[in-house]
Amino acid sequence: MSAAFKGFSVKLDRFATLCFKGGEAFLKTGSDESFNYLFISHAHFDHLGRSDAKKASAVCSEETLLLSTLRGLEVKRVENNPFTLLDSGHILGSKALLVETDRGGILYTGDVNTSPVEGIPEPCFPRVHTLIIESNYGRPGLVFPSRRQLIGEIVDYVSETVRRGRPIVLMGYPLGKSQHVQMVLDPVLQDVVETYVSPSIAEYNNVYRLFSMGISGKKVFTPQSPELPEGSWALYYPNVSGRNAFMQLVKRKYGAVFISFSGRSIFDWYSEALGVDKAFPLSDHADFNGLVEIVRKTCPEKVFTVHGFPEEFSRELRRLGYDSQPIRPSIEASFRL
Template identity: 30%
Template sequence: MRVNGIGLDSSARFTFQSHAHTDHFVSGKIIFATKATKFLSHLRKGGFYREVEFGKTFYIGDFKARLYPAGHMLGSAGIKLWLENGTLFYTGDTKWFKLRTAEKSRFPRADFLIIEATFGVPSFTFPTPREAEKKLIAFIEEAFDRGRRPVLYVNQMGKAQEVMKILDVHGITVKPSREILKVARVYSKFGIRFGNVERDGEVVLRSYRSPKVENSLSPWELTVSGFGRLKLSNHADFWELVRIVEKVKPEKVFTVYGFANEFAGILRGLGHDSEPITPDAQVNI
């Protein structure tokens, strides 16, 4: 989308890219992003990135701006803009609870809020990351007890490294795919290291498989996703999203992605001025 001509995870002359997942890739004369997002994005695409540190004031086009950690994956960020008629905060993909391999999210006060709604209905209520971690380890230990080698299907960027780190903490070795390992090497440049990678690791990590085929998986295969059997999600669930809105205290909320229509309606029921927008929307404030 564009706000006052500035791209937010959308191509424009001056644009902001919140993180390095391909569905948020953008093009522009200058792409503003964190250093980690730049390095991770360059695994798959080119483009001129201007690195911005969290908390440092800079200008994007004619507007003052500042990045805040989004908690979704390494380097993910939200952006606060100072516009003509007030301040705006765009969350990008975000997470309230702290993950092991992402910076702890922060949510500044703003007059306007654009918030993702990937899981913006009450049916999406996830365990905390630590609770999900316990379930993951229990699944793996049961497989070991039965003489099985677990296979985990994960998003190769972000979720895979989170799972690798969890297993590293618990002393479990992994055999990741080549693409997963390539991303992990970038993570290591930013201080997130993995000491559990082995050619014949105890747990196999493969790139994400659609939850639509969950029923075809063996008992020792598991999709790790907010949509999968083990809900270790790097997105905020419904209640996390509500907490973020309450933290930012906006006068107006725009919801985008996923269940944007439903979440906007729920927020209106909670007393917020809210409306859904599409990812290609043009917003003027």
């Protein structure tokens, strides 16, 4: 069914509104644009607009609805809508939005990942007329090692550290990254050391389990918890600075090794800035090559780039022969598709 030119508008996460009016489509940025649907690609905070959620019917996956509610968003989800949701491979419930029009598809990727992440369905996008793609790692040279190689290195490092009797703090974003790291390390650490999680990570673990993602049960650790044991243990904790007062206490008292998991650790400054002992660039985003591959496979006539490095990524796409232009959330502008 063609959804073209029906007079509706949909806000794409928090950054732009796609409008169909008078037989044409427009992409607009600016906070005062009205809209009647709100697409929530996934439940990371930078994609959730608290004030937007009350205004419109939300289009999102069941998983995102549940996670968004846990994160304090009041969302009225509608299942009957003119869109197609496609897997984006980023975290539990993450989706891309496809609008099928008479002139071809308009696809917004949300955050997207082309390297298979533990238990998360991989993206498979059709050819489209217009592609709106994230560019968090859209600068040439921002390329990750293969996930398989990286996971091998992580398993070796963690196993060796625990074997030497050192406690470890495994730091990552509490929703998504922490669960994916647990799925990698549960078989390594289970029955070897006592494992703990922060309250927020425990809460998101429960949602992953509700959707049949295998994460083992762990004790919940808070600064008010009983003391951690002597010798080796593992604690999953949000990506905070290793220099904050609590982490410094853990370091001093237990001699814990701080290990961070973030795509941003491909930047030289990362480990030093975060104050961790070791950082692995385990990312749930496509790297530069993965983003270019999505553009190649979807064969769009027009590409809009958002988030991260939109100018650099658009420049590279133009160099490769695509008609591409960046979008910045702060810019008031309107583009006719």
